[in-house]
Amino acid sequence: MKLYELCGADGRYFSPYCWRTRMALAHKGFEPTREIIHFCDKDRIAFSGQDKVPILVDGDHVVFDSHAIALYLDETYPDQPSLFGDAIGSGQAQFFTQWVNSTVHGPLLHCVIQDIFEHLDDASKDYFVESRTARMGKPLAEIQAGRDQSVLKFRKALTPVRLTFNEQPYLAGETPAGPDYTLFGAFQWARVVSPFPILEADDPVFAWRERMLGLFDGLAGKALGYPVI
């Protein structure tokens, strides 16, 4: 197996989607070869027929999109630990992924977008600032300057996660699985590029993040980034 994943400067792997897949692969017990892609390297993934990572190459299979990769892994390797569970679990996982993408990523990106820029490889910086400024409609530094407000929105968006942790330790129940990795990717995205504290220390989500950082012998926690405070 080969995993194509996004990297910034100095080995900072910040993509939330790639982290979903790295954690998912570890959960399934796989250790793929890793291929580093920078934003400016899009020609190197043209073989996949699209321009985003993660991309998993498994023998003859080329699978892209972190959710599709997780579904592929569950379907292809049913004897390894499940990511999304049975059909009803996979159905719900689709909603959960859409919820993280549409509700959680936005306010978090507003907190760290300039920090992402600062940690990119030089060759990718122009692409990032142009594409993101166009998409967001404002200079990145100006967006991030409002992060004291954005972080409140982010924490509020996590309300149903927090309520879930009153009932069980992980989003998938008693042990972590696919939905935990889907959300955790967002936290790793922030931690890898930014020292900004996105959670309060007494938040049950903070304790969950600690547990996630420790999984698989500290796979995510040992990755280059800022300490969580």
Added chain:
Amino acid sequence: MKLYELCGADGRYFSPYCWRTRMALAHKGFEPTREIIHFCDKDRIAFSGQDKVPILVDGDHVVFDSHAIALYLDETYPDQPSLFGDAIGSGQAQFFTQWVNSTVHGPLLHCVIQDIFEHLDDASKDYFVESRTARMGKPLAEIQAGRDQSVLKFRKALTPVRLTFNEQPYLAGETPAGPDYTLFGAFQWARVVSPFPILEADDPVFAWRERMLGLFDGLAGKALGYPVI
């Protein structure tokens, strides 16, 4: 089996939580005896040790809270169709229930709160207006007067549901199950008491609601309420 459920005037069953359980019981293939409870009848459910419906009495078991009832049904009757799926599915269902409760119900209640009042049995009206005015901090009619704005918040909150329906017809995947009933309860809550259009006709969520209204020989669609427009 006996189900205690909330009713207003004229056989209007408007509780979103009771609808979750009615649909869940139909999904499992059960037809419980139904006991009608009005807001003013709390003494009749004191046997359960708390004051809310739905309550399911199954032989010696007294189970309350719609989510706990669904879990109970899955655990006790594993050979009937599953509501939440396996352990990872049940874990995710906890999040989904918290998401509906914390994100969807609020803006929807703002759209129909005075309409609920209008459809209550007379004996329950004083209790409702006092308890809800205290909880919401405003007169109910004043809250509902702002519903042209509230409904936009409600529709926006449904964004991840809408995105899910780009991928699959039900929240549980290819066929409806527990999470669909959890969200559908909110729509039935509104429909039973209010003619106010809460969805646009071209919204994929509208088409899903139509399918939900038709399930189990029109169990929800035939219940007394307003047509959906």
